[in-house]
Amino acid sequence: MLKTKWITSVVLLSLSLIGISWAAPTGDVKPEEFYKSSIMNFTCPAAAGGNVDGLSRIWVNFLKGELGARAIVLANRRGGGGLEGYMYLWNAKPDGRALGVGLREVITMNNILEEPGATYKSEDYSFIFTIGNEPIVCTVTPGITLDRLKAGKGWKFASGTFGSSGSLSATVIDALGLDAKVVLGFPSSSTSRLSVQQGESVGMTYSLATALEGMKMKQVEALCIVGGKRHPALPGVPALTELATTLTEEQRFRIEKLWGTWQTKSWMLLGPPGIPKDRLDYLRKKAESISKRSDFRRMVNSAMDYEGTDYRTGAEIEKEVKDLMKENARIRRTLDELHKYVM
Amino acid sequence: MINSLGEAAVTLMDPLLLGVMAGAIIIGLVIGILPGISGMLGVALWLPFVFLFPTKELALAFLIGMHSVVYTGGAITSILIGVPGESITAATCLDGFPMTQKGEGGRALGAGISASMFGGIVSVLLGLATIPLLLPIILACKSVEMLCMVVLGLSCLASLTGGSAIKGTIAGCLGMAVALIGFQGATGVYRFTFNSIFLYEGLKVVVVAMGMFGLPEMIDMIVKGQETIAQTIKRPKLVQVLQGVGEVFRHRWLSFRCMIIGYIIGILPGIGGSTSSWMSYAQAKQTSKHPELFGTGIVEGVIAPQAGLNSKDAGDWLCTMAFGIPGSGVMALIMASFFALGITPGPSMMVEHLPLALTVLLAIGVSNVVAGIICLGTAPYLARVSYVHIDFLFPTIIALLIAAAYVSEGLMANLIVVIIFGGLGFMMKKFDYSRPAFLLGFILGHLFEYYLIHSMKFQGPLFFVSSPLAIALLALSIFVFALPALRSGRKGAKKRVELKGSPFFLIFLLLLMSYVFAKSLTFGRWEANSVFLSTSGIILILGAIQVRQELRARRTQAALQAGAQVGINVEWRRFGQAMGWIVGFSVTAYLVGFLIGIPFFLFSYLRKCGRGWVTAIICAVTTIAFIYGMFEVAFKTQLYRGLIWELSF
Numbered sequence: 001m002l003k004t005k006w007i008t009s010v011v012l013l014s015l016s017l018i019g020i021s022w023a024a025p026t027g028d029v030k031p032e033e034f035y036k037s038s039i040m041n042f043t044c045p046a047a048a049g050g051n052v053d054g055l056s057r058i059w060v061n062f063l064k065g066e067l068g069a070r071a072i073v074l075a076n077r078r079g080g081g082g083l084e085g086y087m088y089l090w091n092a093k094p095d096g097r098a099l100g101v102g103l104r105e106v107i108t109m110n111n112i113l114e115e116p117g118a119t120y121k122s123e124d125y126s127f128i129f130t131i132g133n134e135p136i137v138c139t140v141t142p143g144i145t146l147d148r149l150k151a152g153k154g155w156k157f158a159s160g161t162f163g164s165s166g167s168l169s170a171t172v173i174d175a176l177g178l179d180a181k182v183v184l185g186f187p188s189s190s191t192s193r194l195s196v197q198q199g200e201s202v203g204m205t206y207s208l209a210t211a212l213e214g215m216k217m218k219q220v221e222a223l224c225i226v227g228g229k230r231h232p233a234l235p236g237v238p239a240l241t242e243l244a245t246t247l248t249e250e251q252r253f254r255i256e257k258l259w260g261t262w263q264t265k266s267w268m269l270l271g272p273p274g275i276p277k278d279r280l281d282y283l284r285k286k287a288e289s290i291s292k293r294s295d296f297r298r299m300v301n302s303a304m305d306y307e308g309t310d311y312r313t314g315a316e317i318e319k320e321v322k323d324l325m326k327e328n329a330r331i332r333r334t335l336d337e338l339h340k341y342v343m
Numbered sequence: 344m345i346n347s348l349g350e351a352a353v354t355l356m357d358p359l360l361l362g363v364m365a366g367a368i369i370i371g372l373v374i375g376i377l378p379g380i381s382g383m384l385g386v387a388l389w390l391p392f393v394f395l396f397p398t399k400e401l402a403l404a405f406l407i408g409m410h411s412v413v414y415t416g417g418a419i420t421s422i423l424i425g426v427p428g429e430s431i432t433a434a435t436c437l438d439g440f441p442m443t444q445k446g447e448g449g450r451a452l453g454a455g456i457s458a459s460m461f462g463g464i465v466s467v468l469l470g471l472a473t474i475p476l477l478l479p480i481i482l483a484c485k486s487v488e489m490l491c492m493v494v495l496g497l498s499c500l501a502s503l504t505g506g507s508a509i510k511g512t513i514a515g516c517l518g519m520a521v522a523l524i525g526f527q528g529a530t531g532v533y534r535f536t537f538n539s540i541f542l543y544e545g546l547k548v549v550v551v552a553m554g555m556f557g558l559p560e561m562i563d564m565i566v567k568g569q570e571t572i573a574q575t576i577k578r579p580k581l582v583q584v585l586q587g588v589g590e591v592f593r594h595r596w597l598s599f600r601c602m603i604i605g606y607i608i609g610i611l612p613g614i615g616g617s618t619s620s621w622m623s624y625a626q627a628k629q630t631s632k633h634p635e636l637f638g639t640g641i642v643e644g645v646i647a648p649q650a651g652l653n654s655k656d657a658g659d660w661l662c663t664m665a666f667g668i669p670g671s672g673v674m675a676l677i678m679a680s681f682f683a684l685g686i687t688p689g690p691s692m693m694v695e696h697l698p699l700a701l702t703v704l705l706a707i708g709v710s711n712v713v714a715g716i717i718c719l720g721t722a723p724y725l726a727r728v729s730y731v732h733i734d735f736l737f738p739t740i741i742a743l744l745i746a747a748a749y750v751s752e753g754l755m756a757n758l759i760v761v762i763i764f765g766g767l768g769f770m771m772k773k774f775d776y777s778r779p780a781f782l783l784g785f786i787l788g789h790l791f792e793y794y795l796i797h798s799m800k801f802q803g804p805l806f807f808v809s810s811p812l813a814i815a816l817l818a819l820s821i822f823v824f825a826l827p828a829l830r831s832g833r834k835g836a837k838k839r840v841e842l843k844g845s846p847f848f849l850i851f852l853l854l855l856m857s858y859v860f861a862k863s864l865t866f867g868r869w870e871a872n873s874v875f876l877s878t879s880g881i882i883l884i885l886g887a888i889q890v891r892q893e894l895r896a897r898r899t900q901a902a903l904q905a906g907a908q909v910g911i912n913v914e915w916r917r918f919g920q921a922m923g924w925i926v927g928f929s930v931t932a933y934l935v936g937f938l939i940g941i942p943f944f945l946f947s948y949l950r951k952c953g954r955g956w957v958t959a960i961i962c963a964v965t966t967i968a969f970i971y972g973m974f975e976v977a978f979k980t981q982l983y984r985g986l987i988w989e990l991s992f
Contacts, residue, residue, distance in 0.1 A: 047752065048980055050676070075981060076753040080540035081526075084754070087540065116533060117540045156801065161528045183800050185529030185793060185870075190675050194612060194668055198485045200801045213682060217667035217689035343800050 031282035034096065035067040041092075043100030045085025047078045054303035055131065055267055056101050062290045063099070072099075082106060083117050090120035094274035096283065099128070104266040104317070108324055109163045112331050123325040126271035126280050127318040129287035131300060133310035134265035135231050137211035138172045138240070139220035140203035141196055146176070146223065146243060149202070155180035158192035158201035162335075162342060165192070168205040168226055170338035171254050175244040181343040193219050207265045208233060209304065227260025228252075254334050262324040267304075268317055284314040351701035355709060360404045363396070364706065367408030368714050370977075374409070375416020376428045377973055378553055378747040385978065386410055386673050399684050400702060406677055407660075407706040412714035414616070414652045415459040419718065422451045422645065423728045424572065424740055425560035430552040431616040431652060433782055434624045438637060438644025440560060445640050446573045448726035449580065453587020456718040458598055458646045461591060462653035463711025465602045466609070467704050470657035474693070477610055477658075478666050484611055487806045490794035491816035492611060496618045496787050498824035499625030502634070503779040508828070509885045509892075510844075511777040513852070516878040518784025519791065520859060521546065523874060529796050532871040535862070541756040548617065548786060550748050550757045551764050555782060557744050558765025558925070559772050564733050565921040566914050572736070573729035584722040590642045591650075597627055597643060601650035609655025610662055612670040616655055617786040621779070623651025629826050657707050664700055665693050734952040739966050741925055742941045745932065746970050750980045758929045766922065774845045792874045844893035849886055856882045924948060936985030941967045 040063075044056035053076060060072045077085035085100060086107055092098035102125075110118035140149070149155065157169035159182050166184050173180045183201065186192040189210040195201040197219050205226060212233070214220040222237040229239050240255050241247065247255070269287055271280070290296050291311045300309055324331075354360065374385030389409060396402040417429030422439030435455060442451035484492070497515070504511020524535045525545030536542040564572070591598050601623035608619035627647035628637040637644050659670040667688040669675040681688050692700055728736075748761040771778050798806040807813060856879040863875035924944075932940035942963035949959035974980050 051679075073981065078752060079754050079756070080543035083540050083543065116536075116538055117543070162531055183797065184531075185527070185796060187528065187793075188675065190669050190678075191612075195486075197668070198482050200485050200797075213679075214667075216682070216687045219667060219689070 031096075031279045032068075034279060035069055035282070037068065037070045038097055040067075040069050040072040040097045040099065042072050042074045043085045043089045043092075043098070044074060044076050045078060045082030045100065045102060046076065048076050051303050052101065052103075052267070055300065058296065058299045058303060059099075059101065059269060062293070062296055063286070066286045066290055080117060083110065083115070086110070086120060087117070089270060089272055090125070092272045094126070094272045094276075096271065096275045096279035099269065099271050099283075102268050102270050104130070104268055104321065105164070105263040107268075108262070108321060111325065112328055112335070113163050115163075121273075121325075123318075123322045124273040125268075125321075126273060126275040127314040127321065128269040128271060128280070128283045129291060129314050130269070130312040130317040131267045131291070131309055132265055132304065133312065134208045136168050136205060136226040136259055136264065137208050137234070137237070138169070138203060138205045138223045138226055139196075139211050139214055140223045141199070142218060142221045144202060144221075149178055149180075149223075150176065153179040155202045156200065156343070157182045158186050158195040158204045159184050160186055160188075160192070162339070165205050166342060167335050167338050168259060169203070170341035171226060171251075171259060172203075172205060172224070172240060173341050174338060175240055175247060175251055175255060177245075180341070182341050183343050189214075196220055209265075225260075226255065227264075228256035229260070250334055250337070253330070257327075258324075258331060258334070262320060266310075266312075266317065269314075280314070288313055347697040347701050348705075350698040351705050354400055354698070354702045355705055357400075360401055361709075363401050364404045364408035364710060365713060367405045368412050368710055368717070371409040371412040371710075372416035372714060372717065373973070373977070375413040375432075376419050377978075378420060378426050378428055378549075378557065378744060385413065386676060399686060399699065402680075402684050403699070403703055404706055406680065407703060408710050410673065410677065411463060411653075411656050411707045411710040414649070415456055415463075415711070415714045415718055418455040418459060418645075418649055419452065419725060422455055423448055423725060424557075424736070426557035426740065426744060427552050430549040431620055432648070433552045433556050433617070434620040434648035434779065435645055436556050436560075437624070437779055438640050438642070440572075441638070441640030442642070442645065443572055443726070443729045444574055446729075447583070447640065448573060448729045449583030449723055450587040450590070450642065451640075451645050452722040452726055453584035453719060454590045454642045455587070455645045455649045456715055456722065457588040457591045458601075458649040459653040460711045460715030461598065462602050462605060462650040463656060464708045465599070466606050466654040466657035467708040469602075469606045469654070470661050470704055471701075474661065474665065477661060480610060481612065481662060481666060481668060483812065486794050486797035486801050487809050487813045488816065489611065489614070490791070490798045490806075491813045491820070492614060493618075493787050493790045493794055495816055495820045495823065496614075496622055496783070497791065498820040499622050499629075500780050500783055501824045501827050502625040502628045503621070503783060504777050504827075507775060507889075507892075509889050510775060511780045513882050513885050513889070514771065514776040514778070515780040515784035516881045517852070518781035518786075519788030520856075520875055520878045520882075521551075522785045522788030523792060527871055529793075530866075530868050530871045532866050532868065534866065534871060534875070535859075539756075541754060545789075546760055547752060547757070548782075549751050550760045551785060552782060553744055553748060554761040554764030555768040555771075555778050557740070558761065559768040559778075561737055561740050562765065562769050562918060562921045562925075563772065565737060566917045568917070570733055571730050581723050584719055584726075587642065588719065591646055594643055594646055597630075598646055598650045600630075601627065601647045602654035605651035605654035606658050608651075609658030609670060612662060612668050614790070615671060615786065616652055617782075619651040619655045620648035621783045621786070623647045624779075625783075626823075629823070634827070653711065657704060660703060660707060664688050664703060734949060734954060735962060737921075738924075738928075738945045738948040739962070741928060742944060742966055743970060745925070745929055746937050746941065746974065746982060749932075749937070749983050750974050750978075753980070755933055755983055758933070762922075762925060762929060765925070769918065770845075770848055774848050788874065788878075792870075795874070796870045844889075844895075846890060846893040849890055849893050853883060853886045853890075856886070932983065932985070934986050936988055937982040938967065938971065939985065941970060 042056060042060050044053050046052035056074055060074050064072045077088050086102055089098065089100040108122045111122045155178060157180060159166040159169045162184060166182050169182045189206045192204040193214050196204055203223065211222055215222060222234055224238050224240045224243050225231050226240050228241045230237065370389060386409060396405060414429055414432055417427065417432035418435050420426050420428035421432040421435040423443055425436050425440035427433040427436055439451045439455060442448065500515040524542055526533050526543045604623050605619040608614050624647045627643050628634045631643060659674055663669045663674045663678050669678045678688055745758055748757040749755055751757060768778055802809045807817060859875055860879040863872040866872040928940060928944040931943060945963035945966050946959045949962055974982055
């Protein structure tokens with residue numbers, strides 16, 4: 001009897017909670033009123049701690065103040081290299097209360113390489129704002145010159161997976177005509193860098209922040225920026241297009257468009273597809289206003305280990321992602337060509 | 344150097360710095376004690392506080408105080424309740440928990456805590472003495488040498504196989520195969536993920552260890568009808584704790600050997616702390632005059648892993664600071680904070696900032712001493728947990744374990760992992776398959792494959808003869824692997840009579856491995872399938888040999904059944920009931936969240952055990968308050984709110 005009472009109580013409580021949520025009015029309310037005193041949720045596709053989580057918490061703190069929300073609940077959903085978080089955000093209710101961060105090159109590359117489980121469409125997310133436009137840098141053993149690299153044989157580049165640093169290193173090898181192969185499977189930039197220090201590998205290709213870290217410790221030297229132009233953080237380091245003597249149209253597309261523009265490291269503030277236009281515009285306006293604050297920028301620089309962070313609007317990043325995904329098939333073909341450099 | 348040491352010592356005597364360190368030590372101990380909050384997660388969550396300190400020295404004191412004592416804290420839950428507080432303190436459970444069951448929890452704590460403490464101090468001295476040698480050693484240990492180190496670690500499996508070498512090897516190979524589930528970066532192949540996003544990154548050792556070691560002990564107590572962990576009426580006293588401290592001095596050569604092993608593992612990036620504790624345990628067993636007593640609750644089995652664990656810290660810190668080579672994920676995180684503090688790790692640090700570097704080293708020693716004193720002082724009170732009635736202990740530990748499994752990654756799917764491995768761990772314990780061997784295989788399986796692939800790619804197929812160090816390590820591995828067999832051969836070992844086997848469990852394993860073998864052939868590339876093929880192949884061959892033994896064991900068990908105090912059917916019924924409660928609680932937590940699920944579970948279980956309403960309510964409220972306070976307030980990790988809440992939201 002008591003057991004039955006307990007079970008009945010729990011079931012009734014659950015049903016009423018569901019009922020309340022469905023019955024709650026979401027009709028034509030101005031965005032300012034909609035967000036005031038609302039409860040939002042924020043998805044971070046990485047574990048607690050670390051710079052992604054740090055950035056997420058910064059967004060949560062500032063958005064709560066700007067929007068006047070009652071609470072923004074941060075949830076770390078890190079399974080599948082962040083895929084769990086991206087899928088959760090993709091399937092969330094598009095009323096503007098569910099937001100999250102996502103790394104542009106991971107979200108788009110999952111689609112391009114047709115990773116199992118990545119059933120979202122990158123270009124259909126609601127783009128609110130973007131932090132970062134970090135270029136990719138190829139670093140090598142200190143003291144080794146480009147001439148020596150070109151003259152030598154059997155070089156190896158340490159990389160993570162093919163979809164990220166692997167194809168980047170392969171792009172450099174391909175553009176410079178090196179007799180080299182990419183060794184995949186290094187779990188982190190630290191292990192790749194150790195391999196370079198030990199002399200097993202000659203180079204690695206990772207983000208600018210990672211390169212700067214290794215250069216400060218004199219473990220590696222920058223060979224080139226993987227792109228079509230130099231970067232203010234490393235003014236003495238040439239772009240890959242400067243070092244390569246001849247480039248085909250496809251190689252140029254890969255270097256300047258794919259890696260140099262579309263796949264630089266950028267942290268997007270996102271929502272699920274279908275957020276009402278007035279709320280999306282409101283969120284974009286608020287995010288842009290937050291990004292101009294000096295305290296926000298100071299905290300972001302600290303969280304991202306990198307001082308020269310770029311900031312771009314939701315409309316800008318939306319265009320970039322859409323342009324990138326229009327070339328999906330071409331990118332897939334061009335990446336397939338690079339497989340020959342993988343050991 | 345002497346001047347810099349003096350400067351470092353003076354810096355450490357600053358009362359403000361000592362105060363910051365003391366606070367950080369408390370946080371570090373709590374991180375260690377709480378299952379689910381791994382050292383890495385705990386450090387990551389508190390890392391932002393580092394930037395609040397006005398000076399680098401204070402910030403580093405906070406980091407060191409927090410990190411250096413995590414394994415000391417982890418030993419406490421490993422010893423008292425058989426749940427590894429940190430995945431790398433799982434080895435301490437093997438003898439620590441049985442000692443608690445024998446009423447020697449105080450002695451075990453005294454031995455474990457002081458072994459940790461002295462391990463930390465000795466590692467600092469070793470660090471100071473070996474600074475000039477470290478970088479050449481690290482740079483010399485490339486893929487091939489690291490592979491041979493891993494093989495040496497795997498050879499310790501021979502000492503961890505328990506009663507049956509065949510069953511132990513099966514367990515080790517099973518662990519290696521399970522470790523490789525997930526996406527393989529080297530090839531892009533998804534292995535045994537069944538299109539589940541959750542499995543893409545594989546299974547995490549902290550969750551597997553909690554399931555494999557934590558759950559079976561609690562379930563076993565229910566199955567055997569035990570009322571408390573400790574089976575004696577002796578209440579723990581400080582004198583027992585001090586006896587434990589004395590044991591570390593009595594076994595000083597064992598302690599020192601394990602500290603050396605731990606220190607060497609610490610300076611080699613990528614091997615991991617678990618390896619140092621298991622290798623220390625294995626060598627302690629191999630060199631003992633009574634290896635058969637390991638696992639039954641002897642103090643050497645506690646001293647060895649704890650001494651090995653903490654002694655890796657100084658080497659780890661030194662390599663990170665002095666060479667910018669982080670030995671582990673948590674050190675990579677700490678290294679990132681160095682940059683943020685304006686400190687550039689690397690050889691220049693040992694030249695331009697030598698006093699700061701030495702302050703770090705000395706602070707590790709001081710942290711370990713302070714943590715040791717705190718833990719030893721509170722040990723007699725902590726040890727009283729072993730006298731709490733199972734009616735209260737079972738639901739509390741299960742609630743903590745299940746919540747911790749969720750918090751470790753913020754994924755409810757980890758509850759399924761804990762339950763599956765809890766069930767598997769119970770079966771392995773019951774049918775005499777070595778869980779330590781499984782866990783060692785699990786820890787080293789991934790490393791073995793990783794270094795094997797890189798050895799082949801960087802050195803070619805004859806990699807194993809490519810360097811003298813590699814040849815020496817391989818020779819040592821063969822010796823270590825053969826040692827238990829050589830010793831039992833010399834003593835004239837009696838033929839082992841299988842008593843605990845189950846042919847059904849073994850046949851299930853063989854069917855599973857047949858599937859694994861067949862499926863592995865479809866992966867296409869040797870990098871993706873070679874380890875799966877070898878481990879499943881070994882299990883199939885050894886399993887076929889073992890099946891006969893298992894069938895004989897079944898007949899022997901049936902003959903013994905009549906005389907058993909607790910019949911086999913009663914045992915399985917109690918096992919089913921215990922698992923039913925665990926699964927029921929997990930489902931409830933999934934539906935309505937932990938904040939409702941935990942008190943509901945505690946209340947229901949205690950009422951079912953016949954406890955009064957007031958007692959049940961007080962326990963339920965206290966437990967949820969503790970779990971909420973620890974996870975959400977102290978560590979800012981959110982407990983799952985439930986499917987119903989998520990759908991409503």
